Amino acid sequence: MSPREQWLSFCTLLRKEVVRFCRIWPQTMFPPVISISLYFIILGELIGSRIGLISGFHYQEYIAPGLIMMAVINSAYGNVASSFFGAKFQNHIEEMLVSSMPTWIILAGYLGGGVIRAVMTAIIVTGVAMFFTDLQIYHPGIIIGVVLSSAVMFSAAGLINGIFANKFDDISIIPTFLLTPLTYLGGVFFSIDMLHEPWHSIALANPILYIINSMRYGMLGVSDFAAVWTFLIIGVFLVIFLGLTLWLMERGTGLRT
Amino acid sequence: MSRSVVCASDPSLPLSSPHAAANAPTKALEINGLYKVYSGGLKALQGINMEVLDGGFRALLGPNGAGKSTTIGIMTSLVRKSAGRVRIYGIDIDHEHSRAKSLIGVAPQEINFSQFETSWEIVGNQAGFYGLPRDRARRNAERCLRAVGLWERRRVRSRKLSGGMKRRLLIARAMVHEPRMLILDEPTAGVDVELRRSLWELLRRVNAQGITILLTTHNLEEAENLCSHATIIDQGRIIEDTSMKQLLARRQMEIFILDLQHPLEHPPRLPDFQSELLDPHTLRVSVKRSRGVNPLFEVLSERGIRVSSMRNQANRLEELFLSLLGGNHQHADVPQHAGAPPTPAA
Numbered sequence: 139m140s141p142r143e144q145w146l147s148f149c150t151l152l153r154k155e156v157v158r159f160c161r162i163w164p165q166t167m168f169p170p171v172i173s174i175s176l177y178f179i180i181l182g183e184l185i186g187s188r189i190g191l192i193s194g195f196h197y198q199e200y201i202a203p204g205l206i207m208m209a210v211i212n213s214a215y216g217n218v219a220s221s222f223f224g225a226k227f228q229n230h231i232e233e234m235l236v237s238s239m240p241t242w243i244i245l246a247g248y249l250g251g252g253v254i255r256a257v258m259t260a261i262i263v264t265g266v267a268m269f270f271t272d273l274q275i276y277h278p279g280i281i282i283g284v285v286l287s288s289a290v291m292f293s294a295a296g297l298i299n300g301i302f303a304n305k306f307d308d309i310s311i312i313p314t315f316l317l318t319p320l321t322y323l324g325g326v327f328f329s330i331d332m333l334h335e336p337w338h339s340i341a342l343a344n345p346i347l348y349i350i351n352s353m354r355y356g357m358l359g360v361s362d363f364a365a366v367w368t369f370l371i372i373g374v375f376l377v378i379f380l381g382l383t384l385w386l387m388e389r390g391t392g393l394r395t
Numbered sequence: 396m397s398r399s400v401v402c403a404s405d406p407s408l409p410l411s412s413p414h415a416a417a418n419a420p421t422k423a424l425e426i427n428g429l430y431k432v433y434s435g436g437l438k439a440l441q442g443i444n445m446e447v448l449d450g451g452f453r454a455l456l457g458p459n460g461a462g463k464s465t466t467i468g469i470m471t472s473l474v475r476k477s478a479g480r481v482r483i484y485g486i487d488i489d490h491e492h493s494r495a496k497s498l499i500g501v502a503p504q505e506i507n508f509s510q511f512e513t514s515w516e517i518v519g520n521q522a523g524f525y526g527l528p529r530d531r532a533r534r535n536a537e538r539c540l541r542a543v544g545l546w547e548r549r550r551v552r553s554r555k556l557s558g559g560m561k562r563r564l565l566i567a568r569a570m571v572h573e574p575r576m577l578i579l580d581e582p583t584a585g586v587d588v589e590l591r592r593s594l595w596e597l598l599r600r601v602n603a604q605g606i607t608i609l610l611t612t613h614n615l616e617e618a619e620n621l622c623s624h625a626t627i628i629d630q631g632r633i634i635e636d637t638s639m640k641q642l643l644a645r646r647q648m649e650i651f652i653l654d655l656q657h658p659l660e661h662p663p664r665l666p667d668f669q670s671e672l673l674d675p676h677t678l679r680v681s682v683k684r685s686r687g688v689n690p691l692f693e694v695l696s697e698r699g700i701r702v703s704s705m706r707n708q709a710n711r712l713e714e715l716f717l718s719l720l721g722g723n724h725q726h727a728d729v730p731q732h733a734g735a736p737p738t739p740a741a
């Protein structure tokens with residue numbers, strides 16, 4: 139395939155992915171709006187008003203970056219895991235496998251779909267957050283960098299899940315038992331300094347902690363860590379996840395008999 | 396919606412002319428020593444060798460589980476081969492995988508498109524996956540959907556199409572990127588008689604444009620009508636690979652169905668002919684091809700049996716096919732006979 143043909147096949151898959159999640163928008167775009175609104179109402183308005191300031195910010199402001207990142211992570215992961223598994227389950231992944239498009243374009247198309255959905259979700263939930271609190275932009279470059287790089291990272295993680303999944307349950311196990319706990323423990327609602335040992339040390343092993351803190355730095359200018367750590371950690375995970383997905387797909391794991 | 400899948404007014408199909416390339420290799424498909432052992436140890440292919448010439452129309456026949464779809468799966472990269480070599484227009488699928496795949500279009504045995512997409516999306520996206528520019532993809536998608544009679548239904552979600560329409564959609568999708576070879580795995584299973592005939596017309600027309608076709612079917616009448624060559628595969632081995640003419644010439648017996656003017660109560664005794672009274676008005680007679688039919692009519696008129704009409708048993712290949720398979724198979728393994736209800740589209 140010439141580079142132009144590769145580009146056209148990538149655009150086709152990307153369009154197909156975007157059409158897919160837009161077609162089922164009540165399942166894809168709506169739930170993050172509901173959940174972020176509930177977090178703001180319950181944690182922000184009701185409980186937050188009794189908490190006072192954290193790092194000099196009202197509680198609603200403090201939790202907003204983490205909530206936006208939570209939506210980004212869940213949408214990127216969920217989009218790719220369910221779309222890829224759905225394509226495998228209905229066998230229409232074969233449309234791509236029999237075509238002349240190279241494996242890495244299939245990979246790029248799915249990741250692109252995950253990133254677009256994550257960014258659209260981020261924009262929507264940011265709009266909702268602005269309804270509840272004044273959002274600031276301290277460092278736009280970091281915001282964009284964190285959102286995009288984590289969207290790619292969690293899209294790749296979702297793809298690995300989709301590749302290994304054999305039934306629909308398999309694509310909800312990781313989000314339920316790993317992703318959600320890690321996000322809650324990743325400092326969406328608190329600063330790591332509030333944790334006592336051993337929880338403080340344990341929490342430091344959670345990559346989502348660094349991602350959320352960097353997002354908070356990009357928006358509010360406060361963080362428990364320097365942003366460079368976040369990009370380093372995301373970089374390492376990206377290399378591992380992308381390498382693994384490419385290897386699995388080239389081998390045809392779960393795809394070719 | 397037009398019932399015919401081939402309309403005289405159809406723009407020509409978007410298939411590439413294979414003769415355009417200078418020094419085009421004459422072999423569209425070469426398979427050497429192909430083995431497949433599935434995980435679990437099942438030996439699906441045990442050393443297949445096969446060739447299809449450019450522009451050929453080849454039937455790949457065999458009972459259920461013979462290894463036809465496995466062979467096709469390997470050609471289209473959905474199944475990993477255990478050993479052997481496959482070349483498409485001289486291109487080794489192990490080396491230039493993407494280029495080899497761009498030359499073939501496949502309509503698989505099992506429906507494999509998204510239930511939520513429309514025919515238009517399915518066929519258009521497929522062209523896009525092969526890197527066709529958007530306007531050419533749309534043009535081709537329109538031609539292919541028109542060719543299989545699905546244009547009026549292009550906005551309908553695929554899950555709302557009937558079984559036969561889904562099969563036709565698979566064929567349209569296989570053709571959309573202008574392949575030089577079409578691989579059709581039971582394309583007419585579940586398609587009604589009238590549309591099946593129209594699809595035959597379409598396939599003939601496609602083949603006449605120079606497109607090589609490899610067709611698997613359990614409908615031997617279809618194979619006989621369409622294909623110039625046949626490869627018969629059984630238990631992962633090729634047991635016959637020859638031209639349809641030569642294959643048919645090997646039949647020892649010709650079977651005729653005679654409609655009788657007057658009913659018979661008992662089967663007539665016709666020396667030198669095997670006969671069976673199917674019902675009081677219908678007699679089936681096997682005639683040695685070397686003898687011809689005149690002696691049969693002499694015997695019939697001696698016995699005062701008047702025949703109002705006579706036809707070849709619908710499928711001439713069938714008896715031969717069964718004899719080639721050598722009675723190793725249980726009834727369930729015997730391929731579906733022409734005229735019997737088609738196998739479900741799975």
Ligand SMILES: Nc1ncnc2c1ncn2[C@@H]1O[C@H](COP(=O)(O)OP(=O)(O)OP(=O)(O)O)[C@@H](O)[C@H]1O
Pocket residue numbers: 395433434435437438439457458459460461462463464465466504
């Ligand atoms: N994914 C698989 N895993 C294990 N065995 C398989 C797999 N697919 C096919 N087989 C086995 O391989 C053999 C050949 O199957 P194949 O599908 O190629 O037959 P076929 O000739 O296409 O049959 P049919 O006419 O029923 O479509 C069968 O015994 C089948 O059970």
Ligand SMILES: [Mg+2]
Pocket residue numbers: 463464465504580
């Ligand atoms: Mg088959």
